[in-house]
Amino acid sequence: MATGGLSKSYEPSISEEKWYRYWIAGDYFHACDTSEKKPFSIVIPPPNVTGMLHMGHALNNALQDIVIRFKRMQGYNTLWMPGMDHAGIATQNVVEQLLAAQGLTRHDLGREEFIARVWQWKEKYGGVIINQLKRLGSSCDWSRERFTMDAGLSRAVREVFVRLYNDGLIYRGDYVVQWCPRCHTAISDLEVEYRETAGFLWNIRYPLACGTGELVVATTRPETMLGDTAVAVNPDDQRFHGLVGKEVILPLVNRIIPIVADSYVSAEFGSGAVKITPACDPNDFALAKRHNLPLVKIMDGRGTINDNGGRYQGQDRYVCRENVLKDLEAQGYLLGREPHLHSIGCCYRCKTDIEPTVSTQWFVRVAPLAQEARAAVEEGKTRIIPALWEATYFEWLNNIRDWCISRQIWWGHRIPVWYCQGCGNTIVAVTDPSDCPRCGSVHLSQDEDVLDTWFSSALWPFSTLGWPDETEALKTFYPTSLLVTGFDILFFWVARMMMMGLYVMKDVPFRDVYLHALVRDENGEKMSKSRGNIIDPLDMIDKFGADAFRFTLCAYTAQGRDVKMSEDRIEGYKHFVNKIWNAAKFSLMNLEDYTGPDCALLDLPKEDFPLAERWICHRLNQVTAEVTSQIEEYRFNEAASSLYQFIWHEFCDWYLELIKPTLYGKVNPEKRIFVQTTLRHTLATILQLLHPFMPFLTEEIWQALDESQGSIMVSPYPVFDSELVDEDAARQMNLVMEAITVIRNIRGEMEIPPARKLKASISVPDDHFRRAISGATSYITHLANLEALAVGADLARPTGCVSGIISSGRVFVLVEDTLDLGRRRVKTEKELAKLDRDLANSVNKLANRDFLAKADPQVIEKEREKNRQLVQRRLLLVESLQKLVPMEP
């Protein structure tokens, strides 16, 4: 059997490898720095260098690839800029774990050697994810791949740091920051995850220093009392009026500390008196500043009590808590405890409980930057899609707090600040200074800290294009056209890129931001290692192919809703891939002898074309318009659905079936060439429409269709043509389809075997539509499996038939010896009941003065037309029903 050169079934793994290589070899992903074409650019959300492709990446990159392939085919000079993030803490953790396996710590190696090891690790094992992105079909311009720690980007980081510092937007100071005792570094507020935890609120007596009376304080963290430097009450709280200004004795520690009044304290909560531990709590810290209270730090960087903790020194914070409680109890200071539900912060990297701690850190003063970032979205310079995220974005920017950017780790961009050991001068510079500009000393030491990973990510849209150099790439592609990312990093990344882009480039970093949802498992649970519900994208690609996988992601990603993913769903779309493959195989088989569009039929006016061709061209044109706008509006699921419906249920189910007689029969060579021309064009257009979604399959078939055309990747995306709109063909074809469906329907209900050929007649009063049906008898005969079909304006009902109704007439099917009318009767009765409901509804509407007075005239006319049809249809139905009632003996 001829197979059109296509194998029995589509083999994803072979095609994927073959065509990806072909695209790379042809340099099809390459973007030009200078071009006559309009630019369209996307920067990839750089995956962590330690990363493995997960479902989130897969969705994210599938969507980017869809858009970039679409725009490329539309003729834009497209750039999809790839790269990776050095992922400070994550990467350092990986390498530290490897060292730990050898019984080593980074301190054993020293800073320089450790960083060298991280680079070694990066070169050898890092960036696995890049190859995984390629498996997905990502058409990034790999020649431009960047890394946040490479030389160029590191220069950009320093440059921005220095500018911010000189503009007074970066400062250093002692504040209570979020501290991870395991990672041994400060992290930003955003990097803290909170989880509800059932704990206790302990009530502790603090005796007054004067010896008469006591104050009861409530706390969830009794061990921090070692660092208390005051007790605070609300100034308006009558209960404590006489006490403000007096002192209490801190139990266990025996330090005398003051009672202060501050409106921060809420009288309603707990006992109304709060212990103040300035070194362990940002609120307490602020209060202490207002009241000039001293600060006692009681823990070291690992959460262990230090020498300020007296006999608790050396104890872990939680061990210390137990001991403090035991001692308070023993000494009669513990008044009791009550259950208390509160949120405990933990490190987003390692999930260790956060220890808010005072320390010296670098901060970005973000308020002025946030203001601009906000305004840019308000003014529409950047669109956030779906728009509902704008509110969240504004909310966060309005309440933004300064950004702690220093990290006490080694892997990252070292802060470009040097301290002169001679005169104490602070030098902030892009290039390493050799001596102090103030005193000339050569004894300089660089700040030990590195920058938050997100600092360099924030520069990504321009640093990857060569900034601070004024490159052609920067001129051409900045601002980038689109950013596609998950909403979970709206604050971490998107907002910060907005701030930095506006600050550095004086323009927004991107025109559109499309925020997609999270990928969850089939039960809507977040995928995680601990839940064991992770679906590995690579497994899915191996099993079902990249195209089916991409299409599934796309089909399920409705705006604003999470994607629930399961293998079954991907398998479903693998069936779709197979369907397309077979349709293509069928088409190619029947195009093998095709000699080109040399056919007199093509010269006829469009109205004289065969109906099936008129119709499919019209529909193809409509779908082109739909899919184009759906991609442009980021309604990916709708685009997927439009393509699925059209390809499967119109192209395959109807068009291919309609043309089989012509293709097989070979009786009418002219018509056959005409059909072949249409078939070829339709298939090619379908492939082009589908290419951004299914790059591999479409390339495979495209190449089989005509090898001389080059890659489908660079063929022009189909364009809607208003000249091709042919509503009349659509109406005529709908009538034909109705007639076929009605006959099939009757066959089914009467249990007439599919193989048995039937006699039918169709009565259509309207001249135009009757001609349409007359012209379509071969379609109907074939698809409804008839041996004879009569068409007339007012055909008499033959005896021994059942009838069905179509929108412009009725269909009679001779059933003769088939006596089982019961099912047909039930069906017809049901239909009549439904029709009566609709009719009553319609009559009521048209009898309603208000409706006639107020509704849109078009709506009224539509209603009248509907009413006429219903009445007509009812007459026919009633008559049919009478024929179905068995004669009384």
Add this chain to the structure above:
RNA sequence: AGGCGGGUAGCUCAGUCGGCAGAGCGCCACGCUUACACCGUGGAUGUCACAGGUUCAAGUCCUGUUCCGCCUACCA
């Protein structure tokens, strides 16, 4: 505590301007008809969460209630 989203067929979800409730999967029946059984043809399936309101007309707009999910901020 505030903010946001959701509740539509057995399941997963679409539903844009208010104008006759849709798809996929699953289910039932029939069928190996020369692209495809990863298929074809036909079929069944709804209190659009609940209660009010606006409107000629509400799944759609407004108000309230309720349940679920998420985000932000945390009062010790």
